[in-house]
Amino acid sequence: MKRKIAVVPCSGIGKSLGAAAREAAFILAEDLRPDATKIVALSLLVMGDEEARREVEGGEAVAIDGCKLECAAKGLACSGAARVNKVAVFDVIRRHRGLKPEGVCDLNEDGLKLARATADEAAKIVDDANAEGGHA
Amino acid sequence: MPDLPRKKVGLISCSGEELPEGTVTRRAVRKVLETLRPDDTVTLCLPLFLAGGEGERSFARFYPTIAIDGCDKRCAARATEKYSAKPAASIVVTDIAKERGCGAIGTARRLNAEGLRLADEVAGKIVEETDRLLKKKPKGSVRGSDRGKS
Numbered sequence: 001m002k003r004k005i006a007v008v009p010c011s012g013i014g015k016s017l018g019a020a021a022r023e024a025a026f027i028l029a030e031d032l033r034p035d036a037t038k039i040v041a042l043s044l045l046v047m048g049d050e051e052a053r054r055e056v057e058g059g060e061a062v063a064i065d066g067c068k069l070e071c072a073a074k075g076l077a078c079s080g081a082a083r084v085n086k087v088a089v090f091d092v093i094r095r096h097r098g099l100k101p102e103g104v105c106d107l108n109e110d111g112l113k114l115a116r117a118t119a120d121e122a123a124k125i126v127d128d129a130n131a132e133g134g135h136a
Numbered sequence: 137m138p139d140l141p142r143k144k145v146g147l148i149s150c151s152g153e154e155l156p157e158g159t160v161t162r163r164a165v166r167k168v169l170e171t172l173r174p175d176d177t178v179t180l181c182l183p184l185f186l187a188g189g190e191g192e193r194s195f196a197r198f199y200p201t202i203a204i205d206g207c208d209k210r211c212a213a214r215a216t217e218k219y220s221a222k223p224a225a226s227i228v229v230t231d232i233a234k235e236r237g238c239g240a241i242g243t244a245r246r247l248n249a250e251g252l253r254l255a256d257e258v259a260g261k262i263v264e265e266t267d268r269l270l271k272k273k274p275k276g277s278v279r280g281s282d283r284g285k286s
Contacts (some may be wrong), residue, residue: 012183013151013165018183022153023245026153026244039154041154042183043186044209046187046215047209047211047214047215069187069189070187071187104162105162
């Protein structure tokens, strides 16, 4: 059985882009690529939870970050992932001008569209990683 | 008289994506910040805190914090203590859910009605702790905090 790719969203609580990162991770892991991905909580990973570390160590991982500080990518980089693929909501929104995401717990319609666009980009990364065959 | 910064309480939620209780922490904290105690609280971003955000860590060194965790792994409380100072209060959602006899609360992605009620309960608990830390008299009943007591 193929190992699932770890998906780690930042889930920042201060801004809508962090919320969009979190929602994108759910869309990716539950709707778009449920057989190929698994969400791993950033806080568990960074605090050294053994099970979370096992999900990441030596494998491909996708970090979905809301802001330029890239906390999820940094956390993954320190957790033994073989390759960290970055998806940045702040870049995705530049490619979807006109979206005005609002809300944190309850994203507005534009926030959900942004999350979906982010998840679509992440799904392509997952497909590419699996096509390369480097993720057995 | 110097213009001293107003004392606020920092709220740090785990936001764990693997359990619905992580989503409860997030919703409860935002409710306190946006509605219940907007003048008395700030949120500290746990991912930033973990990634070395000096602003977040400094705040938690000098101001009281409340860690709100979804489960007994207590990532938010342990991270706060490890990188700044012991939180002034620590709330664990699974403990509150057990006390209240909560049933299924939905998923991490979407809380059900029970999950939303639990988030209100947790928000009420955060308010109690905030008022205690700021030595404020209770401002009357907080929506959600009385629910389920009868």
